[in-house]
Amino acid sequence: DVKVTQSSRYLVKRTGEKVFLECVQDMDHENMFWYRQDPGLGLRLIYFSYDVKMKEKGDIPEGYSVSREKKERFSLILESASTNQTSMYLCASRGDRRKPLYGYTFGSGTRLTVV
Amino acid sequence: AQSVAQPEDQVNVAEGNPLTVKCTYSVSGNPYLFWYVQYPNRGLQFLLKYITGDNLVKGSYGFEAEFNKSQTSFHLKKPSALVSDSALYFCAVRDRSGNTPLVFGKGTRLSVIA
Numbered sequence: 001d002v003k004v005t006q007s008s009r010y011l012v013k014r015t016g017e018k019v020f021l022e023c024v025q026d027m028d029h030e031n032m033f034w035y036r037q038d039p040g041l042g043l044r045l046i047y048f049s050y051d052v053k054m055k056e057k058g059d060i061p062e063g064y065s066v067s068r069e070k071k072e073r074f075s076l077i078l079e080s081a082s083t084n085q086t087s088m089y090l091c092a093s094r095g096d097r098r099k100p101l102y103g104y105t106f107g108s109g110t111r112l113t114v115v
Numbered sequence: 116a117q118s119v120a121q122p123e124d125q126v127n128v129a130e131g132n133p134l135t136v137k138c139t140y141s142v143s144g145n146p147y148l149f150w151y152v153q154y155p156n157r158g159l160q161f162l163l164k165y166i167t168g169d170n171l172v173k174g175s176y177g178f179e180a181e182f183n184k185s186q187t188s189f190h191l192k193k194p195s196a197l198v199s200d201s202a203l204y205f206c207a208v209r210d211r212s213g214n215t216p217l218v219f220g221k222g223t224r225l226s227v228i229a
Contacts, residue, residue: 004158033216040124042205042221043159050214058216090158103149104217106158 003027004093006107013114019078021110023091031094032074033104034058034066036087043090049074081114088112117142119208119220127226128196136191136223138206148189149207149217150180159205165189176200196227 007022025032030051035043035058045058047066055066063085067075074093078085088111092104118141128134140146147166151159163174170182180191189206203224207217 009156031214035219040221042121043219045216045218048216092159103151103161103164104159106151106160108158109156111156 004091004105004107006089006091006110008110009108011110011112013078013081013112015082015114017078017081017114019081019112019114021076021078021089021091021112023074023076023093023107024072025074025093025105026072027093027095027105028071029093029095029105030071032068033092033094034064034074034076035090035092036060037090037109038087046076081112083114086112086114117208117210117215117218119206119218121204121206121220121223123223124221125224125226127228130198130227130229131195134193134196134200134225134227136204136206136225138189138191138220139187140189140206140208141187142208142210143212145184145211146208147211148180148182150174150178150189150191151205151207151219153203153205153222155202162191162204196225198227198229201225201227 004025033048034046049055049068065077090109091107120139149164150162153159165172165182173179203222205222206220
Protein backbone atom coordinates (compact mmCIF):
# COMPACT_ATOMS: atom_id res chain seq x y z
CA ASP A 1 0.00 0.00 0.00
CA VAL A 2 1.02 3.57 -0.64
CA LYS A 3 2.12 5.37 2.43
CA VAL A 4 1.96 9.12 2.87
CA THR A 5 3.78 10.33 5.96
CA GLN A 6 3.42 13.73 7.53
CA SER A 7 6.28 14.45 9.87
CA SER A 8 4.28 15.91 12.75
CA ARG A 9 0.84 15.06 14.10
CA TYR A 10 0.65 18.12 16.34
CA LEU A 11 2.56 21.36 16.08
CA VAL A 12 2.42 24.58 18.10
CA LYS A 13 4.13 27.65 16.67
CA ARG A 14 4.27 31.33 17.53
CA THR A 15 2.91 34.13 15.39
CA GLY A 16 5.51 35.30 12.89
CA GLU A 17 7.50 32.07 12.88
CA LYS A 18 8.44 30.36 9.63
CA VAL A 19 6.85 26.92 9.65
CA PHE A 20 7.67 23.88 7.55
CA LEU A 21 5.22 21.01 7.15
CA GLU A 22 6.76 17.97 5.54
CA CYS A 23 5.09 15.23 3.54
CA VAL A 24 6.76 12.14 2.11
CA GLN A 25 5.25 9.39 -0.07
CA ASP A 26 6.89 6.08 -0.84
CA MET A 27 5.30 4.99 -4.13
CA ASP A 28 6.93 7.23 -6.71
CA HIS A 29 3.74 9.24 -7.21
CA GLU A 30 3.97 12.26 -9.44
CA ASN A 31 1.05 14.24 -8.04
CA MET A 32 1.05 15.67 -4.53
CA PHE A 33 -1.38 18.02 -2.83
CA TRP A 34 -1.74 20.16 0.29
CA TYR A 35 -5.19 20.84 1.73
CA ARG A 36 -6.31 22.50 4.90
CA GLN A 37 -9.36 21.28 6.77
CA ASP A 38 -11.51 23.54 8.89
CA PRO A 39 -14.87 22.77 10.53
CA GLY A 40 -17.74 23.78 8.29
CA LEU A 41 -15.42 24.55 5.38
CA GLY A 42 -14.33 21.06 4.42
CA LEU A 43 -11.05 20.60 2.55
CA ARG A 44 -9.60 23.53 0.67
CA LEU A 45 -6.73 23.15 -1.75
CA ILE A 46 -3.65 25.24 -0.95
CA TYR A 47 -1.05 24.08 -3.49
CA PHE A 48 -0.36 21.06 -5.63
CA SER A 49 2.47 19.69 -7.70
CA TYR A 50 2.45 17.45 -10.75
CA ASP A 51 6.16 16.72 -10.73
CA VAL A 52 9.50 17.69 -9.25
CA LYS A 53 10.07 21.46 -9.15
CA MET A 54 6.54 22.04 -10.43
CA LYS A 55 3.87 23.79 -8.37
CA GLU A 56 0.40 25.15 -8.95
CA LYS A 57 -1.69 27.41 -6.77
CA GLY A 58 -4.87 26.02 -5.37
CA ASP A 59 -7.86 27.93 -4.06
CA ILE A 60 -6.22 29.51 -0.99
CA PRO A 61 -2.47 29.95 -1.59
CA GLU A 62 -2.10 33.28 0.21
CA GLY A 63 0.37 33.09 3.08
CA TYR A 64 1.77 29.75 1.92
CA SER A 65 4.49 28.50 -0.38
CA VAL A 66 5.67 25.01 -1.32
CA SER A 67 8.80 23.18 -2.30
CA ARG A 68 9.22 19.97 -4.32
CA GLU A 69 12.91 19.31 -4.80
CA LYS A 70 12.53 15.53 -4.78
CA LYS A 71 9.70 13.46 -6.13
CA GLU A 72 8.84 11.86 -2.82
CA ARG A 73 8.77 15.03 -0.71
CA PHE A 74 6.36 17.96 -0.83
CA SER A 75 6.83 20.67 1.76
CA LEU A 76 4.35 23.34 2.76
CA ILE A 77 5.86 26.55 4.11
CA LEU A 78 4.14 29.20 6.17
CA GLU A 79 6.40 32.19 5.64
CA SER A 80 5.15 34.08 8.70
CA ALA A 81 2.61 32.11 10.67
CA SER A 82 -0.58 33.83 11.74
CA THR A 83 -3.37 32.72 14.05
CA ASN A 84 -5.79 32.32 11.13
CA GLN A 85 -3.54 29.56 9.83
CA THR A 86 -4.40 27.39 12.83
CA SER A 87 -5.89 24.35 11.12
CA MET A 88 -5.55 20.69 10.20
CA TYR A 89 -3.24 20.28 7.22
CA LEU A 90 -3.61 17.23 5.01
CA CYS A 91 -1.15 16.02 2.42
CA ALA A 92 -2.19 13.64 -0.36
CA SER A 93 -0.57 11.94 -3.29
CA ARG A 94 -1.90 10.41 -6.48
CA GLY A 95 -0.28 8.09 -8.98
CA ASP A 96 0.86 8.50 -12.54
CA ARG A 97 -0.58 11.53 -14.31
CA ARG A 98 -1.51 9.18 -17.11
CA LYS A 99 -3.86 7.45 -14.70
CA PRO A 100 -5.86 10.29 -13.22
CA LEU A 101 -8.66 7.98 -12.21
CA TYR A 102 -6.73 6.86 -9.19
CA GLY A 103 -7.97 8.26 -5.94
CA TYR A 104 -5.82 10.10 -3.49
CA THR A 105 -3.89 8.59 -0.61
CA PHE A 106 -3.88 10.89 2.38
CA GLY A 107 -1.46 11.33 5.23
CA SER A 108 -2.73 11.35 8.82
CA GLY A 109 -2.66 15.13 8.97
CA THR A 110 -0.82 17.77 10.98
CA ARG A 111 -2.82 19.80 13.44
CA LEU A 112 -1.11 23.18 13.59
CA THR A 113 -1.85 25.71 16.30
CA VAL A 114 -0.44 29.22 15.95
CA VAL A 115 -0.37 31.18 19.20
CA ALA B 116 -15.86 25.76 -11.98
CA GLN B 117 -16.37 22.52 -10.11
CA SER B 118 -18.24 22.36 -6.84
CA VAL B 119 -19.74 19.89 -4.41
CA ALA B 120 -22.61 20.40 -2.00
CA GLN B 121 -23.28 18.22 1.02
CA PRO B 122 -26.51 19.72 2.30
CA GLU B 123 -26.47 18.08 5.73
CA ASP B 124 -23.84 18.91 8.32
CA GLN B 125 -25.00 16.04 10.51
CA VAL B 126 -26.91 12.82 9.93
CA ASN B 127 -28.16 10.70 12.81
CA VAL B 128 -29.35 7.15 12.30
CA ALA B 129 -30.14 4.21 14.55
CA GLU B 130 -27.95 1.14 14.33
CA GLY B 131 -29.40 -1.38 11.89
CA ASN B 132 -31.34 1.24 9.92
CA PRO B 133 -30.42 2.25 6.39
CA LEU B 134 -28.37 5.40 6.00
CA THR B 135 -28.03 8.00 3.26
CA VAL B 136 -25.49 10.80 3.05
CA LYS B 137 -26.35 13.27 0.31
CA CYS B 138 -24.07 14.84 -2.28
CA THR B 139 -24.77 16.99 -5.32
CA TYR B 140 -22.16 18.31 -7.70
CA SER B 141 -21.55 20.81 -10.45
CA VAL B 142 -18.99 20.19 -13.16
CA SER B 143 -18.53 20.79 -16.86
CA GLY B 144 -19.30 17.63 -18.74
CA ASN B 145 -19.23 14.22 -17.12
CA PRO B 146 -17.75 13.88 -13.65
CA TYR B 147 -15.49 11.58 -11.76
CA LEU B 148 -17.00 11.22 -8.27
CA PHE B 149 -15.50 9.96 -5.01
CA TRP B 150 -16.45 9.35 -1.39
CA TYR B 151 -13.95 9.46 1.45
CA VAL B 152 -14.33 8.79 5.17
CA GLN B 153 -12.39 10.36 8.04
CA TYR B 154 -12.20 8.85 11.51
CA PRO B 155 -11.14 11.06 14.45
CA ASN B 156 -7.59 12.39 14.23
CA ARG B 157 -6.93 10.51 11.01
CA GLY B 158 -6.49 11.34 7.35
CA LEU B 159 -9.14 10.59 4.76
CA GLN B 160 -9.67 7.05 3.53
CA PHE B 161 -11.04 6.18 0.09
CA LEU B 162 -14.47 4.50 0.08
CA LEU B 163 -15.60 4.32 -3.53
CA LYS B 164 -15.60 6.09 -6.87
CA TYR B 165 -17.74 6.47 -9.97
CA ILE B 166 -15.90 6.63 -13.26
CA THR B 167 -18.26 5.19 -15.84
CA GLY B 168 -20.69 2.33 -16.37
CA ASP B 169 -23.19 1.09 -13.80
CA ASN B 170 -24.77 3.93 -11.87
CA LEU B 171 -24.67 1.93 -8.64
CA VAL B 172 -21.14 1.72 -7.30
CA LYS B 173 -20.12 -0.60 -4.47
CA GLY B 174 -17.27 0.24 -2.16
CA SER B 175 -15.57 -0.59 1.12
CA TYR B 176 -17.31 -1.55 4.38
CA GLY B 177 -20.64 -2.30 2.67
CA PHE B 178 -21.15 1.23 1.36
CA GLU B 179 -22.55 1.99 -2.06
CA ALA B 180 -23.40 5.14 -3.98
CA GLU B 181 -25.79 5.90 -6.79
CA PHE B 182 -24.85 8.24 -9.60
CA ASN B 183 -27.83 10.19 -10.93
CA LYS B 184 -26.88 12.35 -13.88
CA SER B 185 -30.20 14.14 -14.24
CA GLN B 186 -30.19 15.19 -10.60
CA THR B 187 -26.39 15.68 -10.50
CA SER B 188 -26.26 13.63 -7.34
CA PHE B 189 -24.04 10.93 -5.89
CA HIS B 190 -25.62 9.89 -2.59
CA LEU B 191 -23.81 7.48 -0.28
CA LYS B 192 -25.87 4.63 1.12
CA LYS B 193 -25.66 1.61 3.36
CA PRO B 194 -28.51 -0.86 3.99
CA SER B 195 -27.76 -1.38 7.68
CA ALA B 196 -25.72 1.12 9.71
CA LEU B 197 -23.16 0.15 12.33
CA VAL B 198 -21.98 2.22 15.28
CA SER B 199 -18.49 1.94 13.81
CA ASP B 200 -19.68 3.82 10.71
CA SER B 201 -19.80 7.01 12.80
CA ALA B 202 -17.32 9.36 11.12
CA LEU B 203 -16.99 12.36 8.84
CA TYR B 204 -17.81 11.71 5.18
CA PHE B 205 -16.61 13.75 2.22
CA CYS B 206 -17.84 13.75 -1.34
CA ALA B 207 -15.41 14.89 -4.06
CA VAL B 208 -15.60 15.61 -7.78
CA ARG B 209 -13.38 16.41 -10.70
CA ASP B 210 -14.03 16.86 -14.38
CA ARG B 211 -12.62 14.58 -17.04
CA SER B 212 -10.29 17.06 -18.67
CA GLY B 213 -6.62 16.89 -17.89
CA ASN B 214 -5.39 16.10 -14.46
CA THR B 215 -7.27 18.52 -12.24
CA PRO B 216 -7.32 18.20 -8.45
CA LEU B 217 -10.33 16.90 -6.58
CA VAL B 218 -12.81 19.40 -5.19
CA PHE B 219 -14.29 18.34 -1.85
CA GLY B 220 -17.56 19.07 -0.15
CA LYS B 221 -17.74 20.44 3.38
CA GLY B 222 -18.33 17.05 4.90
CA THR B 223 -21.22 15.35 6.69
CA ARG B 224 -20.85 13.96 10.19
CA LEU B 225 -22.62 10.64 10.54
CA SER B 226 -23.65 9.47 14.00
CA VAL B 227 -24.95 5.94 14.36
CA ILE B 228 -26.71 5.43 17.67
CA ALA B 229 -26.90 2.03 19.33
